[in-house]
Amino acid sequence: MNTKIQSISDGIVKEIININNISILELDQEEIINLFKSYGILLFRGFLAETEIFKQFTNSLSTDFINYAGGAFSRRVINGDETLLSVNDFQSEIKLHGEMYYQQNIPLMLWFFCANPPLKDGETTVCDGRQFFNELSSSTKELFMKNNLKFTVRMSQEDWQKKYQTDDLKKLKEMCSKNNTCLTVNDDQSIILQYICPAIIPSRCGKFQVFINSLLPTKQLSSQILKFEDDSEIPDEVMSELNQIAEKITTKIAWQKGDILMIDNTRILHGRRAFADNQRDIYIRLCSPAFPF
Numbered sequence: 001m002n003t004k005i006q007s008i009s010d011g012i013v014k015e016i017i018n019i020n021n022i023s024i025l026e027l028d029q030e031e032i033i034n035l036f037k038s039y040g041i042l043l044f045r046g047f048l049a050e051t052e053i054f055k056q057f058t059n060s061l062s063t064d065f066i067n068y069a070g071g072a073f074s075r076r077v078i079n080g081d082e083t084l085l086s087v088n089d090f091q092s093e094i095k096l097h098g099e100m101y102y103q104q105n106i107p108l109m110l111w112f113f114c115a116n117p118p119l120k121d122g123e124t125t126v127c128d129g130r131q132f133f134n135e136l137s138s139s140t141k142e143l144f145m146k147n148n149l150k151f152t153v154r155m156s157q158e159d160w161q162k163k164y165q166t167d168d169l170k171k172l173k174e175m176c177s178k179n180n181t182c183l184t185v186n187d188d189q190s191i192i193l194q195y196i197c198p199a200i201i202p203s204r205c206g207k208f209q210v211f212i213n214s215l216l217p218t219k220q221l222s223s224q225i226l227k228f229e230d231d232s233e234i235p236d237e238v239m240s241e242l243n244q245i246a247e248k249i250t251t252k253i254a255w256q257k258g259d260i261l262m263i264d265n266t267r268i269l270h271g272r273r274a275f276a277d278n279q280r281d282i283y284i285r286l287c288s289p290a291f292p293f
């Protein structure tokens, strides 16, 4: 026995703890894959992993690493590798969400790596989107089953060129059509993007409904860009129901240096608590599983 497997408190996260000083690269991949398929989220702790090991380990289990073109936040590229990004754009809370659910092409899988933990606070938060769905009142379930979400974003020429990492309008059009996003270009080269998606999706296995989307942080950070498809507002009482459920079912992960977190982005929502110091350095990789999924 080189590892111990336990749950974090009574939460959903399975923790794989190194008890025999092995390298993370020695772990049985089939066991990892089976645990990942059952739980959707695994935390590897005590392996004293460094950035290069993190990259090797994630390369061995994942494929189709993507850069963050079109992403909502600004992210710092680590060691010149565009598929390795720092998540600390600002320090405030980010509510639970599925990664990049404001566009069609989402990464199916996420990896986080703790290069350095915060001195205090700044936990990563997670919850299971299946449980989130089950906790919804029947009227709210019905509301989101019947009404898609609509994101409408306006961007100046300077902003879209930066965000999409191109100044070529043709390339932007291609990216938008690949992402099923409706693009309007104004005379001054500013743009309007519109993306419509459901708030609830079927699970990969087809047996469950999953409440996973980027509704909560979008309403929190830029409320005006999100409405229902028919332009009606998401009612305040529904927002408070969602925020209450999120708080109730959240598991907090207090980072330790070298921790690695593996997340099924089709099922598990993540976010983070606010923090105040400048120590917190968490990296992310966006990709797909390199195994049948």
Ligand SMILES: [Fe+2]
Pocket (backbone or CB within 6 Å): 097, 098, 099, 100, 270
């Ligand atoms: Fe995120």
